[in-house]
Amino acid sequence: MPIDITPERITAVEEIIRPHIRHTPVLHVDLDDFGMAALPIALKLECLQHSGSFKARGAFTNLLTRPVPAAGVVAASGGNHGAAVAYAAMRLGVPATIFVPSVTSPAKADKIRSYGARLVIGGERYANALEASERFVAETDALAVHAYDQVETLLGQATLGREIEMDLPETTTLLVAVGGGGLIGGIASWLRGRIKIVAVEPESAPTLNHALAAGKPVDAPAGGIAADSLAPRRVGNLMFPIAQAFVGTSVLVADDDIRKAQQALWDTVRIVAEPGGAAAMAALLSGRYVPQKAERVAVLVCGSNTAAVGFD
Structure with missing residues (x-):
């Protein structure tokens, strides 16, 4: 387990980035609002974070x-x-x-440009873009900020775990979507088993699921509706031992389940979530994860960068 990702460092990072990030709200709802058996749940709306996702935490940690x-x-x-x-x-x-x-979705590309950055298309998948960025670093000496496999990135995302525990001390189970693993790895680094963490991935991009089965990060399929947020080739090396130690279970959801969860979040509570942001909710609504009555469940809605096509 990475020795640099400690509760003490997470707390210190939170103090550094706090002036630059939002303390995002929690919405308390009941699953019977979604046409299911009654069960109160909490939605942590990190989709309302600056730039539209939890990633702002890791970005500011790196730059600061x-x-x-x-x-x-x-x-x-x-x-x-x-x-x-x-x-x-x-x-x-x-x-x-x-x-x-x-x-990458046009909504996300447009947002990047709107912040004044230079945008470069670097191949068909994330792995191709990463290789292109590494060549650019070698040529320019620019500072590389890795999306998930970097200590500073994990520390930044870990502040969300701290915030969730502060906001929802009664929670026993937290559902978290997984791509490269920076989010769930950071959160698990803070919670350290105090809350059961359920990893949720698309069936078409089961990176952590395959890694846990193999006992190490391995290549996995990288496609599906959430390919622009939950489909790297494999999970990060830094997060994997954290997941082995502190992630309670891993479930897979179908693309159609994710679409339905997006629509349900909009229809029921007027929350716009991108596919990756709705994946954790899809695990509940599809029955891929069925909580026990005694569980106090929180669901992380982690991203909102979508054009919301099909919502009305």
Whole structure:
């Protein structure tokens, strides 16, 4: 387990980034509002964070705790990380170059550009964009900000775990969507088993599910409706031992379940969530995760960067 990702460091990072991030709200609802058996749940609305996702936490941690050269910062991203780095760079007055794959949604690409960053299409998938960004770093000496496999990124995302525990001390179970694992790894680093963490991934991008089965990070399929946020080739090396120690279970959801969860969040509570942001909720609404009556469940709605096509 990474020795640098401690509760003490997480608390210190939270103090550094607090002036730059939002303390996002919690919405208390009941599953009977969604046409299911009654069960009170809490929605942690990190989709209302600056830049539209939790990624702002890790972005500000990197830029505020590491020296930034004149060449600025560079990031590879499916969209949300790039938007967060671009936003943090804009607020702190440093140049940013963001590499994204062609699967990145127009909504996310437009948001990156709106923050003044240079946007570069770097191949079809996240792994291709990452390779392109690494070549750019070698040529320019810009500061690379990794989307998930970096201590500073994990520390920043861990502040969300701290915030959730502060907001919802009664919670026994937390559902979290997983892509590269920076979010769930950071949260688990703070919670350290005090709350059961359920990892939720699309069936078409089961990176952590496959890694846990194999006992190590391995390549997995990287497609589906949430490919621009939950489909790296494999989970990060730094987060994996954290997940082994502190993630209670892993479930997979179908793309259609994610679409239905997006629509249900809009129809029922007027929350706009992108596919990756709705994945954790999809596990509940589809029955892929069935909580016991004694569980006190929280669901992390982690991203809102979508054009919301189909909502009315």
